[in-house]
Amino acid sequence: MKLETKDVVVNLSKKDIVKKVSVQVKDKQFVGLIGPNGSGKTTLLKSIYRVLKPAAGEILIDDIDIKGVSVKETAKRMGVVSQFNNIAFDFTVEEMVLMGRSPHKKAFSQDTEEDYRIAHEALAKVDMLDFKERNYTTLSGGEKQRILLARTLAQQVEMLVLDEPTNHLDIKYQIQIMDIVKSLGIGVLAALHDLNLTLMYCDYVYVLKDGKIVANGPTEEVITRDLIKSVYEVDCSVERNERTGKLYVTFYSNLSLEGKR
Amino acid sequence: MDNIETKKYTNARHALLRLLIIVFLIGLILSIMLAVTVGAVKIAFSDVYKIVIYNATHIKLGNFDFAVLLGDLDFVSRGTMYEIVWNVRMPRVMMGAIVGMLLAMCGVVMQATVQNPLADPYILGISSGASLGATFSIMIGASAVFTGTLAQMGTAFWAFAGALGSMALVMALANVGGGRITSAKLVLAGCVVGSLCGAFTNIIVYIGQDAENMKNVTYWLMGSMASARWNNLALPGICAVLGLLFFLTQMRTMNTLLLGDEAAITLGVDLSKWRKVYMVLTSLLSAVAVCTCGIVGFVGLMIPHIVRGFVGSDHRFLLPIASLTGGIFLIWTDVLARVIIQNSEIPIGVITSAIGAPIFVYMMIKKSYGFGGQDR
Numbered sequence: 286m287k288l289e290t291k292d293v294v295v296n297l298s299k300k301d302i303v304k305k306v307s308v309q310v311k312d313k314q315f316v317g318l319i320g321p322n323g324s325g326k327t328t329l330l331k332s333i334y335r336v337l338k339p340a341a342g343e344i345l346i347d348d349i350d351i352k353g354v355s356v357k358e359t360a361k362r363m364g365v366v367s368q369f370n371n372i373a374f375d376f377t378v379e380e381m382v383l384m385g386r387s388p389h390k391k392a393f394s395q396d397t398e399e400d401y402r403i404a405h406e407a408l409a410k411v412d413m414l415d416f417k418e419r420n421y422t423t424l425s426g427g428e429k430q431r432i433l434l435a436r437t438l439a440q441q442v443e444m445l446v447l448d449e450p451t452n453h454l455d456i457k458y459q460i461q462i463m464d465i466v467k468s469l470g471i472g473v474l475a476a477l478h479d480l481n482l483t484l485m486y487c488d489y490v491y492v493l494k495d496g497k498i499v500a501n502g503p504t505e506e507v508i509t510r511d512l513i514k515s516v517y518e519v520d521c522s523v524e525r526n527e528r529t530g531k532l533y534v535t536f537y538s539n540l541s542l543e544g545k546r
Numbered sequence: 547m548d549n550i551e552t553k554k555y556t557n558a559r560h561a562l563l564r565l566l567i568i569v570f571l572i573g574l575i576l577s578i579m580l581a582v583t584v585g586a587v588k589i590a591f592s593d594v595y596k597i598v599i600y601n602a603t604h605i606k607l608g609n610f611d612f613a614v615l616l617g618d619l620d621f622v623s624r625g626t627m628y629e630i631v632w633n634v635r636m637p638r639v640m641m642g643a644i645v646g647m648l649l650a651m652c653g654v655v656m657q658a659t660v661q662n663p664l665a666d667p668y669i670l671g672i673s674s675g676a677s678l679g680a681t682f683s684i685m686i687g688a689s690a691v692f693t694g695t696l697a698q699m700g701t702a703f704w705a706f707a708g709a710l711g712s713m714a715l716v717m718a719l720a721n722v723g724g725g726r727i728t729s730a731k732l733v734l735a736g737c738v739v740g741s742l743c744g745a746f747t748n749i750i751v752y753i754g755q756d757a758e759n760m761k762n763v764t765y766w767l768m769g770s771m772a773s774a775r776w777n778n779l780a781l782p783g784i785c786a787v788l789g790l791l792f793f794l795t796q797m798r799t800m801n802t803l804l805l806g807d808e809a810a811i812t813l814g815v816d817l818s819k820w821r822k823v824y825m826v827l828t829s830l831l832s833a834v835a836v837c838t839c840g841i842v843g844f845v846g847l848m849i850p851h852i853v854r855g856f857v858g859s860d861h862r863f864l865l866p867i868a869s870l871t872g873g874i875f876l877i878w879t880d881v882l883a884r885v886i887i888q889n890s891e892i893p894i895g896v897i898t899s900a901i902g903a904p905i906f907v908y909m910m911i912k913k914s915y916g917f918g919g920q921d922r
Contacts (some may be wrong), residue, residue, distance in 0.1 A: 336807065356811055356815065387798055
């Protein structure tokens with residue numbers, strides 16, 4: 286499945302937040318979306334997963350504009366993990382994950398054994414099967430985030446849209462979640478804060494600043510000292526880790542360099 | 547191995563909840579049977595059932611009328627006892643069951659629709675609009691303003707018209723400025739229309755001089771099942787059955803709605819469409835309930851709450867159990883309304899609140915309250 290935006294413009298309270306952005310996620314490609322706070326990453330993703338309507342431009346799934354497709358049809362093919370929101374009503378973890386099956390079900394149909402099997406597999410994948418009887422609202426932030434990933438896994442989609450999925454997680458679960466997503470072997474479009482995670486997992490990256498794409502290309506070619514300086518206004522060094530063979534970024538602040546001078 | 551264990555747990559819980567639906571259904575039928583025997587006039591159990599069974603079945607075979615088995619044909623088909631049991635008590639009890647079910651059902655759906663457990667079926671200004679309509683009809687009278695058909699319409703019609711008018715106004719206000727209808731917009735629009743209608747209602751009452759009318763308005767505003775007759779039972783009854791059948795097909799969508807706007811959309815629910823459909827339907831259904839019985843507060847807000855505390859948020863179980871509970875609850879509060887003071891009647895709204903408030907406080911104190919969870 287291929288996901289594409291063409292010159293998408295999104296405005297919030299009459300201000301253009303996303304300005305003519307075109308991105309493309311090819312089949313099974315892991316694409317990162319980076320950029321400072323307020324650069325429009327979340328807004329762009331929301332227009333892709335249909336919470337916001339773009340003011341102009343097209344969003345295409347396999348070259349078909351999603352405008353003419355029902356939300357149920359897109360939900361069968363594209364899953365979303367965003368930052369968890371608090372819900373006022375409580376469900377058990379199992380019920381929560383089972384809801385990932387709903388795009389595939391008719392309104393009145395019962396959950397079958399197959400649905401339970403898929404939900405339990407998804408829970409096992411995020412290491413949360415033992416929590417299935419717990420109430421969702423009693424979980425910690427990181428646990429909630431893993432349940433939401435499990436729900437999306439149960440959706441059995443061909444494309445994942447992630448909005449800072451590792452935000453509330455400690456490092457173990459950041460890596461776990463990214464590993465799970467990577468191992469699915471499906472197309473991914475992920476807004477990420479952590480440049481090192483981006484370097485570890487993304488095949489291709491788009492850099493967003495002030496609502497525009499300022500750079501894009503294979504991850505290692507795009508994330509450079511100069512780019513980070515110009516986009517994030519932070520000094521750093523980008524070096525290769527011998528063990529992983531991947532690049533990694535070390536940031537400097539003026540304060541941390543002071544002692545050295 | 548773990549999977550097998552989970553399935554057992556799930557099935558056991560679901561089986562229990564399904565059993566609970568049947569238990570409550572039986573409870574509702576038993577409540578109807580028992581409530582009809584209670585009233586200001588003492589009538590023997592056996593006489594009550596003779597009348598009910600005869601009139602409910604009308605068993606005839608050729609020239610042979612089974613009524614002779616029940617005793618005197620005259621006794622069961624005419625006379626004071628027949629009037630009290632079959633034409634006063636029975637419709638009242640049925641009305642209690644129907645209105646209770648309607649309000650509780652609408653409460654459940656409304657709370658899912660606006661994703662707020664504090665919503666009630668009156669959130670779209672139904673109660674305030676209905677009050678205004680009823681007050682207008684009682685204090686001023688339609689014939690003073692309108693001619694022709696409109697002048698002939700009774701309080702129920704004007705209450706219904708007021709309810710629908712305020713619903714339309716609230717929906718229009720929530721739509722102002724474009725964008726999706728959010729629950730915050732709805733609640734605010736409901737408040738605006740509520741206070742507007744309240745102002746008009748008050749001015750009508752203030753100007754009005756007739757003490758008798760004023761008493762009638764007050765009485766209407768607190769709700770009563772006393773006006774229930776067989777002929778005004780049909781509409782709410784049909785609405786309750788059709789409404790319940792429709793919402794039973796919507797349980798999966800409603801469950802998803804509880805997760806919030808974003809989650810609902812990403813799980814394939816066309817939020818804007820369903821939100822509008824549910825709001826209009828619940829408003830219509832609660833308007834039907836209100837226009838025959840006045841404002842019966844509390845049931846639509848608290849019954850879904852209390853039931854959710856025990857069975858959880860899953861609408862497959864919450865919706866039917868809450869509806870049945872609402873019916874049972876209103877049957878018995880109406881019984882209390884009839885018998886608590888001899889030879890007089892207390893407005894049912896007073897009793898629903900008087901019983902409901904302490905129950906709710908008890909639940910809060912117990913800290914068992916998590917908007918529908920099991921962890922205590």
